[in-house]
Amino acid sequence: NAGVMQNPRHLVRRRGQEARLRCSPMKGHSHVYWYRQLPEEGLKFMVYLQKENIIDESGMPKERFSAEFPKEGPSILRIQQVVRGDSAAYFCASSPDGPGREQYFGPGTRLTVT
Amino acid sequence: SQKIEQNSEALNIQEGKTATLTCNYTNYSPAYLQWYRQDPGRGPVFLLLIRENEKEKRKERLKVTFDTTLKQSLFHITASQPADSATYLCALSTGGFKTIFGAGTRLFVKA
Numbered sequence: 001n002a003g004v005m006q007n008p009r010h011l012v013r014r015r016g017q018e019a020r021l022r023c024s025p026m027k028g029h030s031h032v033y034w035y036r037q038l039p040e041e042g043l044k045f046m047v048y049l050q051k052e053n054i055i056d057e058s059g060m061p062k063e064r065f066s067a068e069f070p071k072e073g074p075s076i077l078r079i080q081q082v083v084r085g086d087s088a089a090y091f092c093a094s095s096p097d098g099p100g101r102e103q104y105f106g107p108g109t110r111l112t113v114t
Numbered sequence: 115s116q117k118i119e120q121n122s123e124a125l126n127i128q129e130g131k132t133a134t135l136t137c138n139y140t141n142y143s144p145a146y147l148q149w150y151r152q153d154p155g156r157g158p159v160f161l162l163l164i165r166e167n168e169k170e171k172r173k174e175r176l177k178v179t180f181d182t183t184l185k186q187s188l189f190h191i192t193a194s195q196p197a198d199s200a201t202y203l204c205a206l207s208t209g210g211f212k213t214i215f216g217a218g219t220r221l222f223v224k225a
Contacts, residue, residue, distance in 0.1 A: 004157075033213070042203065042217040043158070056211035091157050100146045100207035105157030 002027065004094050005074075006106035013113050019079040019086070021109045025094030032075045033093045033103060034060075034067060043091065048099065049075060082113045116141040120204055120216040128224055133191040135219045137204030140185060142214070144206035147180055149189050152201045152218065161202075162189075194223045 005024040013019050025032050030051050035043040045059040049069040060067065064082075069075040079086055089110050093103035118139045127133050137147070145166050150158035164171045164180045164187070171178045177190040191198050201218040208214075 035215075040217070043205075043215040045212045045214065048211045059212070093157075099211045099213065102148060102160040102163055103158075103213065104160065105150075107157050108155075 004092060004104050004106035006090075006092050006109050008109060009107060011109055011111050013082050013111065015083060015113060016081050019082050019111055021077040021079075021090050021092075021111070023075040023077070023092030023094075023106060025075070025092075026096075026104055029094035029096050029104070031095040031098060032069050033095070034075075034077050035091045035093065037089045037091060037108075046077070079111075082111075084113050087111055087113045116214075118142070118204065118206060118214055118216045120202075121219045122217065124220040124222055126222045126224065127194055129195060131194055133194045133198065133221055133223070135189040135202050135204075135221065137187040137189070137216055138185060139206060142185075142206055142208055143182075144208055146207045147178075147187050148205045148207075148213070149176075149178055149187075150203040150205060150215075152203055158203055191221075194221075196223050196225050199223050 007022050032049045034046040037043050047060045047067045048056040052071050064080045066078045089108045091105050091108045093105045095101050095103050120137050148163045149161045152158040162171055162178045164178050175192045179188045199222050201220045203218045204216040205213050
């Protein structure tokens with residue numbers, strides 16, 4: 001059973017470029033969460049999606065950030081016009097059931113903005 | 115304001131002892147509380163989930179308690195081993211869509 005996969009593992013972008021982070025949930029999981037983690041800080045909720053639907057995006061900045069989970073293919077977290085403050089580890093998690101249940105995390109994508 | 119707090123100071127214990135980690139929360143009424151382990155450079159790994167109507171949950175050397183009156187969860191690792199050294203995250207869900215994570219407590223188990 002493959003776990004949650006994220007790619008790329010490391011991503012370097014210059015200020016103003018776009019960053020695309022991909023997440024393939026565990027097989028059979030239709031619930032996906034994205035989190036951001038800064039060094040020495042906890043995970044900050046960004047967005048919760050089910051297949052083709054954004055359920056809760058209250059943790060995501062209104063500008064430059066977007067997420068999708070299409071019917072086919074991985075979930076994508078997209079950051080447009082990146083700034084240095086976007087540098088962080090971004091984790092994706094999937095769950096077979098809805099909120100409040102155990103989540104299975106990927107290895108994360110470490111984004112560095114130069 | 116709503117807060118979830120874990121000891122920010124690292125916990126250092128000797129191998130074989132019981133490690134006890136604390137998670138306190140304010141202004142939440144969680145339906146579930148979860149504990150995760152995170153190693154450096156890796157994603158969190160789920161350990162245990164306890165519901166609001168449960169007082170205690172066990173899994174092998176792990177035990178979680180949940181006191182909704184004190185608004186506190188305790189996480190115990192008995193017969194600790196150096197391999198248990200990691201950061202342990204507490205997370206709660208109020209029944210809505212979000213899971214709120216604490217900043218974690220770092221545990222060091224010395225051989």
